[in-house]
Amino acid sequence: MHYDLIVVGGGIVGLGHAWAAAKLGQTVAVFDNSPRAEGASIRNFGMVWPIGQPQGAQRALAVRSRKLWLELGAAAGFAVDPCGSLHLAHHDDEWAVLNEFAGSSAAAGLELELVTPERIAALTPAANSNGLKGGLYSHTELRVTPPTAIRLATAYLAETLNIPFHFDTPITQVDTGQVTASNGQTWTAERIVIATGAYFRHLFPEAHTAEKLRLCKLQMMLTEAQPAEWKLGPHIASGLTLRHYTSFADCPSLAAVKERFAKDSPELDRYGIHVMASQADNGGLILGDSHEYDDDVEPVDKAEIDALMLRELQKIMNIPTWNIVRRWHGLYAKHPRQMCFVREVRPEVLVVNGFGGNGMTLSLALSESVIQSWQNAPQWDAFGSS
Missing domain, CATH: 3.30.9.10 (D-Amino Acid Oxidase, subunit A, domain 2)
Structure with a gap:
């Protein structure tokens, strides 16, 4: 099947992009190496932490993410506690x-x-x-329980928004408009987002190295x-x-x-x-x-x-x-210098990574911004990366 968007990575950054695209009516598929999300997205405090973000664009993204977490929790059925x-x-x-x-x-x-x-x-x-x-x-701060939130958000995207999740499916090659799994199977899409977090050495390692992650x-x-x-x-x-x-x-x-x-x-x-x-x-x-x-x-x-x-x-x-x-x-x-990076590594293929410990706080709003801006300007680049 051909999709509007393929996302490689089933953590919170990948889910954020998939959700934002689906809300715009796009068809989406998500791929992940593991049988479920197992990385940093389920191994943190569950803090949505605007107070830790510097004033300006980063704080604004955190405050927007706060609103999106409340929306996602209500839709997917997991608790989002405005505990402060x-x-x-x-x-x-x-x-x-x-x-x-x-x-x-x-x-x-x-x-x-x-x-x-x-x-x-x-x-x-x-x-x-x-x-x-x-x-x-x-x-301002929120609390979620990470394994519960990620599991139920994934289920909501799959069951309610009809996004297919291909777990246990290592993507070994990405080209413009196409991803290939380790078994040789291919899928096609108008655009592709790679959000693999700490496991960034598998796809476009040179792009990650250039950012000095x-x-x-x-x-x-x-x-x-x-x-x-x-x-x-x-x-x-x-x-x-x-x-x-x-x-x-x-x-x-x-x-x-x-x-x-x-x-x-x-x-x-x-x-x-x-x-x-x-x-x-x-x-x-x-x-x-x-x-x-x-x-x-x-x-x-x-x-x-x-x-x-x-x-x-x-x-x-x-x-x-x-x-x-x-x-x-x-x-x-x-990322050593900025809150994250967005880099176009092939035409219509973006790598999004480098959030550090701010993934739960920033990624839903950043993902929304990427999808909305990308839809209107395919060469969009938030942080000046080439």
């Missing part, structure tokens, strides 16, 4: 950063409150009140279910997280936060650790995470990293049980 986020400050320099951010233009597009320890206690039972200076509460590994954990009556409330982040997201980069006090951690806990910088928590739909808490890049990425996980993350989480949180029932790692591809 809470950055906790247990040191004066962290509290200074939160005040600077809340009072700056960098906070544009977000609904924020600087909150006292007393207000924090009403927002979440998890915050450690010992030494707590205050917090920054954002109403970095491979990143992160370790994460899940606690056993917390008591049924105990709810985390908003996503929780700590002062460590201020080092990680570029939205806080211009806060004058951030340098002091970075210097303190570099001096007192250099092991955290060594493994790129910043700690966050989200609640999964089974009641357990998703905890993480770490960041190891390129040659430091190994197939085995490090117990030291998990221990450091738990150490730092226990400084900022008190929860009923810390018993860990699952540990895993994820891999993602990160």
Whole structure:
């Protein structure tokens, strides 16, 4: 069969493109090497995180993605919780950063409150009140449970929007208007999108190499279910997280936060650790995470990293049980200079990749933009890549 669009990659970036095209009335097919989505799209916190995106186009995409997640969840039948986020400050320099951010233009597009320890206690039972200076509460962030959301979104696209999914079908060659699987079978389309995430070496590796993509590994954990009556409330982040997201980069006090951690806990910088928590739909808490890049990425996980993350989480949180029932790692591809890249590698063939840890936050809106712009301007190139 001939399609308007073929998508190679069944993660959130691929699903985003397929959904956007189907909403425009296009015929779509999706292909993936694995029997189901198994990459970074199901191995993350489930945070839709506009507060971490810098003001401007990237923040606008995040806010648009927020709206699209609510739409997709309602259509596909998975929970999308407008839980918000809470950055906790247990040191004066962290509290200074939160005040600077809340009072700056960098906070544009977000609904924020600087909150006292007393207000924090009403927002979440998890915050450690010992030494707590205050917090920054954002109403903007969402929570999904990644494996559930991806599975049900895929089912919705397949069953309601009639998009065929060809899992266990490695695509080994892509040309203008045609994809070929490892068994020699071919399919044709007007346009093709390749969204293979960390597994980018299989198709057009030279295009990915030219973008100088970095491979990143992160370790994460899940606690056993917390008591049924105990709810985390908003996503929780700590002062460590201020080092990680570029939205806080211009806060004058951030340098002091970075210097303190570099001096007192250099092991955290060594493994790129910043700690966050989200609640999964089974009641357990998703905890993480770490960041190891390129040659430091190994197939085995490090117990030291998990221990450091738990150490730092226990400084900022008190929860009923810390018993860990699952540990895993994820891999993602990160662009070194921009939020992602879109590159035309053949006429009517686009590679879309490099979201780093922002895939859940940005990809639905970016995919929508690609499909809409591509339909009107086939040579469209969002980021100046050739």
